Amino acid sequence: MAVEPRVLRRDDLLRAAMSAGFGTMTERRLEDFRQGGLMPRPVRVGNDGRRPVWIYPRGSDQQLVQLLRWREHTQNVDVLRVVLWIEGFPVALDAVRASATAVLTKLLHEVEQDLQAEASRLGLDPVADQDAVVSAVATVMAAKRGKNAVPRPIRVPASERATAVAHLLQIFALGKQPDVTEEEAETIEKVLGVSPGRRQRVEDADPWLTGPASALVDAADFVSLPRMTEVLADATDSEWEEARSPAAALFLHLPVFTRAMAAMTGKENFAGMGGQAAFDSEPIMAVFLVAFALGARRADWSGNVEGLRDSLAPWPALVDEMKLVLDMPQHELDQNIAGHGLEMWDRTQRIIKALLDGELDPGPRPTC
Template identity: 40%
Template sequence: MNAATPPAPRRPGPDSADLLRAARCAGYPFTDRQLETLRTQGLIPRPHRALNRGVTPVWVYPPGTERQIVFLGRWRQRTKDPEVLRVLLWLEGFPIPTEAVEIALLRCLLAVGALEDRIAPSPDSAAAPELDTGRDPIESLAAELAAKRGPKALPRPIRQSAAERARAIELMFRTFGRGESITVTDDEAFELERLLGLAPGRRHKVDGVGPWITGSPHQLLDLARTFAPPALFKTMLTVTEAELEEARPFAHTLFYGMPLAARLLGAIYGNDNYAGFGFLANQEEKPFLAPLILAVVVAVRRTDPKMTANLTALHSSMQALPDTMAEIKNMLEMPQSQMDQNLAKQPAAARRQLSRVIEAALEGKFEGGLAL
């Protein structure tokens, strides 16, 4: 009698074929060569020899690497920068060493600083263009950007004159881009708020609370001393692993949660820039912001107890957001007759708000970014 064939040993993790299959099923057709690139960049772990199939070794990845390759596939549609991708993976909880994130943050901040110097070099910089007009290159660039129209133009959330807009852009370059300390009038500082679309935050309330922007418009410029890339770079030079780990959940909330909350507020109040939150609505589609937000969280927690308390309160309030999105999804799955009955029981104002939220959900406005 023939002995029963022993069952094949079970693989303790996915192999390369499994990763490619998972990515392809999600719509990201990676190749073997791309897998090698991701391994070399440290964006996916290297496989280890787990067992033999006959005399052939079987190499497998840690469990969960399928999710990691799909996550990378989604983000690589927006950036191929391995440092930015490394920060995004770490924020999401994938096994990226924290010390690698420290290096990635420094490189990202250096890249931002280099970009600022290319688009707005200082007058004495070797990169500065030769201008026979004698006009400051940052001032010239600001005027050019202020006048630009079309899909690549800067957003125009609030109406401004060309001169007001140009001066506000110049201030943004000098303060938040370069960290310069310059004299600014109250009117100029307020125009910077308007350029960024923040001005409605001085008058709109959310659930009867607010406005959230009070005091002098110079407060925004004061933040540049801490949050401009040069200042953030100095902070990251001395950051500890413990500081990064403590900052991770807050940065995750700001990067993923705030855009979703901004779109939800826009739907509730019928105003995409309600309370000045419009600039957040699609920030999770800009991967380069993730390292900046993480660095800002570290800087806030290190230097400003009041802002740290506000950040903690914001993070706590955002924990209800997934449940809110689940409730909206449940509403969409109701029969239309039941939805109409439920809406009819609400006061007129609440009925209008719920109708706008449902319409926004049907249009996919809450599905633009990755899941919170």
């Protein structure tokens, strides 16, 4: 039987996986992915003699490769569904909605359990004494060192750091709006690492962080764990589709922009954006960013989010232009840089290293 050109069969998908370095990919695993809604099902188009012919939708080979790359970072099926949907692959929206809601509901339950456990340890009532319980948890979190510690991008005195972490737990974990002074809010910005965004500029643009620091408290209305869980569950299909491209820009393009800025300036937290550099290395961030995009729209922040999306849109093409330098002979590169000073030389070398390391490519990068 004549088969339409460029159709994809099972073996084409397995070969694509092998070519991408996933030599252990098997037909059985592919079936598991189909059962989990992570891969589309093939369609029977006829027979080749007595053998049925099954073909996959175009792009299924790319979907499989991306799925395998993301699985190096997480094997949580719910998270993977959301990530693939954000990337534009055909995953059922109802399944994505259920998965995203399940992820945040589980996190919310874990937060509640942790607070109850701490209250029990201290002999306090988890509801009546919630502020004291949160303060105790924050003190431990603020002092913790090591791999799972809260990052310390900017030095803050221990007591102020603990108070800031307590306020962050109230805002983002509990959805409360604590009464904070402007000075305390500025300390929160330091703990988050975003405070340089008030003074450092990206090229000729104005600083991106403006207005009173205490306005952060109002964000509890739409970026807290309880509110995000609610909006994921009750947003309409059209709201989900409208949130898709902003979430993709935040999840896939913003980290590339941030890493590019770090390469060009030599500062890991330039303009307070360092915390965004690892968004695409943490697949669960896809869930948070979808919820953020949905909540921002309802909070009349859609213009800001869409503006950011549009400003990030050119970056894939800009990175492709940067990659042209990798094919340039060394003597030609030296001639182009000559006369621009040591700073330009250092910047160019940092960019070349970032390109070679894949730091300016969107999406999952090898874990090894």
